[in-house]
Amino acid sequence: MTAKIIDGKALADAVRAELAEKAAALKATQGITPCLAVILVGEDPASSVYVRNKVAACEKAGFRSIKETYPADVEPAVVLGKIAELNADPAVHGILVQLPLPKQFDADAVLEAIVPEKDVDGFHAENVGALMQGNPRFIPCTPYGVMKMLESANVPLKGAEAVIVGRSNIVGKPMAMLLLAQSCTVTVCHSRTKDLAFHTKRADILVAAVGQPKMITGDMIKPGATVIDVGINRLPDGKLCGDVDFESAKAVAGAITPVPGGVGPMTITMLLANTLESAERTLK
Numbered sequence: 001m002t003a004k005i006i007d008g009k010a011l012a013d014a015v016r017a018e019l020a021e022k023a024a025a026l027k028a029t030q031g032i033t034p035c036l037a038v039i040l041v042g043e044d045p046a047s048s049v050y051v052r053n054k055v056a057a058c059e060k061a062g063f064r065s066i067k068e069t070y071p072a073d074v075e076p077a078v079v080l081g082k083i084a085e086l087n088a089d090p091a092v093h094g095i096l097v098q099l100p101l102p103k104q105f106d107a108d109a110v111l112e113a114i115v116p117e118k119d120v121d122g123f124h125a126e127n128v129g130a131l132m133q134g135n136p137r138f139i140p141c142t143p144y145g146v147m148k149m150l151e152s153a154n155v156p157l158k159g160a161e162a163v164i165v166g167r168s169n170i171v172g173k174p175m176a177m178l179l180l181a182q183s184c185t186v187t188v189c190h191s192r193t194k195d196l197a198f199h200t201k202r203a204d205i206l207v208a209a210v211g212q213p214k215m216i217t218g219d220m221i222k223p224g225a226t227v228i229d230v231g232i233n234r235l236p237d238g239k240l241c242g243d244v245d246f247e248s249a250k251a252v253a254g255a256i257t258p259v260p261g262g263v264g265p266m267t268i269t270m271l272l273a274n275t276l277e278s279a280e281r282t283l284k
Helices: 008-030 045-060 076-088 107-113 125-132 141-152 172-181 196-200 246-250 263-281
Strands: 035-041 064-070 094-097 161-165 185-189 205-208 226-229
Touching (some): 008 141, 008 263, 035 045, 035 263, 045 064, 045 263, 064 076, 076 094, 076 107, 125 172, 141 172, 141 263, 161 172, 172 185, 185 196
Parallel strands (some): 035 064, 161 185, 161 205
16 A cells, blocks of 8 residues: 655645635735734744745735844844834734744743734744634644645544644644544653554554654554654755655555655645734734
8 A cells, every 4th residue: 555645735835826816805805915024033044944935935925024134142122122013013914933042032932922913823822722722813833734734635533543743832732732623532642652653553643743854664653544744854965854754654654744745835834824814804
């Protein structure tokens, strides 16, 4: 058996085309252009690439983007001042601060400084709480993208055994809440889990989000399972790979996401979706 490939790039392109249409209609009928402000501190190469991709995605979809860059040694007060300014600007609908931040910053304090109504990453404590209660204002972008991919692949969720490997605030925890809301039976595994394979072999849906190259191998997967690989790792030869050993996994799984071209494109797509939703809410 060879797994069906869940093509994140094709899905992202289709969703972005829909978002571009909606953004154009919002501008034509209401005079509102969805606007995302991105703050980048320092010169971390990966962060610079992510920010560039986010800005490019905005432009392609007809959104306005604002990019604010600061040197790594900037005083936190300067960045917090800019966030306050963007919070107060009614033409800005989404604000995100690219993580990680330099060590003089309290990242939690920076994320909390963004008003919840513009926190399109879904990281503010108020938005995390709303997600926990089943009434999300903004769903964190990567788990949101994963849910869209499961939907597009017609993966049955109700009653399914879902196992998430990784307990981060950005992916693992919100992923668990979203799958729980769809009536999955959810297990969250992590670095202290005693017998990881015992859990992963039970999974109808397996989500890997740990940042360890090829950690999940084919012999750890239930035949026919849907495998979602959130990890993106660079190997010594420069090639990208996920947290799942793709070659051995695709021989066992029923459906699988590749790396690259899987979850990654959907993350930025759902960031655009959240920004558009924020812009539409200003009409209510």
